[in-house]
Amino acid sequence: MQRSDFRCFHRLRVRWAEVDMQKIVFNGHYLMYIDTAMSDYWRALALPYEASMHALGGEMYVKKATVEYHASARLDDTLDVGLRCARVGNSSCLFQAGIFTGDRLLVAGELVYVFADPATQTSRPVPPALRAIFDSFEAGAEMAEVRTGDWNALGRDAARLRTAVFVQEQGIPAEIEADAMDATARHAVVYNRLGMPVATGRLLQAAPGVGRIGRMAVDRSVRGSQWGRRLLDALVDAARARGDREVQLHAQRSAEGFYRRAGFAxxxxxxxxxxxxxxxMHRSLQG
Known part of the structure; x- marks a missing residue:
């Protein structure tokens, strides 16, 4: 098992509470590390887990978990936990995990999940859509697409995401969040492979040659992956395509670092x- 076997990684740093009397990570914590990486795997698939399982008509249950220890992790080690779907059977999925420090494999693990009816916990065939998502991801395919259009085309999905993020999560009054500029804006929505919207934003014309990006919202369950950046890049590309020389935005301070990494000042x-x-914040589109 090597790092190159994995497309999805979760990085963590060993905490004091995870070290035992031998001053190494207690063996049971490695399963917790793998389970934490599983959340990142769903984010990499652009699948909000709860909503996706509801749409697929089932739930994923762990049937078997095995761990093989090769070496120990210690306090303050930086670990990369790789995860991949190695095989999909009729109703089960085999996931393989590798816990690395640098290129050195410390722990290897396997988890067998069964797709089942959540009410009875009886197995069901893995839905073809989910099977295709696993296969495509492991083959290196894109897991989402960005669609741009007007409010008539994308407004329903954009509004649902914005309401969840700005109104329900952040407590912004609904009458402030929605405005008349939606009707003339260029909107972008990121859709996953189940057709579910996971991120949205809009592009306005602030002045001749100047675009303004706003209403950037990402489903909280898939944040920290690439979907917000994919959305932002699509809006910047749309501004460039119409001839804008500059794009501006009003960033929440908590997201300032995100926009700096995308070239905004x-x-x-x-x-x-x-x-x-x-x-x-602003970014020049010239040069």
């Missing part, structure tokens, strides 16, 4: 909007 002083700290 701060302009001006921070302020509060709807009780949330914001900062103006």
């Amino acid at each position: 701060v302009s001006g002083e921070p302020w509060k909007e709807a009780g949330i700290d914001h900062i103006a």
Whole structure:
């Protein structure tokens, strides 16, 4: 088992509470590390787990878990937990895990999941859509697509995501979140392979040659993966395609680092909007 066998990784740092009297990671924690990596695997598939299982008409249950120990992790070690779907049977899926420090394999694991009826916990065939998603991901395929269009085409899905993030999660009043500019904006929505929207944003024309990106919202269960960046890049590309020289946005301060990594720079002083700290940012599209 090698690092190159895996497309999905979760990185973590060993904490004091995870080390036993031998000053190495207690053996049971490795299963917890693998289970944590499983959450990142679903994010990499762009699948909000609960909503996706509901759409697929079942649930994934662990049937068997095995762990093979090769070497020990110690306090403050940085570990990379790789996870892959190695095989899909009729109703079961075999996942393989590798816990590495650098290129050194410390622990190998296997988990057998069974797709089952959540009410009776009796097995069901793995849905063809889920089987195809696993196979495509492990083959290196894209797990989501970005669609752009007007409010008539994308408004229903965009509004649902924005309501969940801004109104329900952040407590922004609904009458502030929605505005008349949606009707003239260029919207973008990221859809996963089940056709579910997982991220959205819009592009306005702030001035001739100047675009303004806003209403960036990502389903909380798939945040921390690549979907917000994919969405932002699509909006920047749309601004460039119509000839804009610059794009601007009003970022929540908690997301400032995300936009900096995408090439945006701060302009001006921070302020509060709807009780949330914001900062103006811009990015040149010339050169």
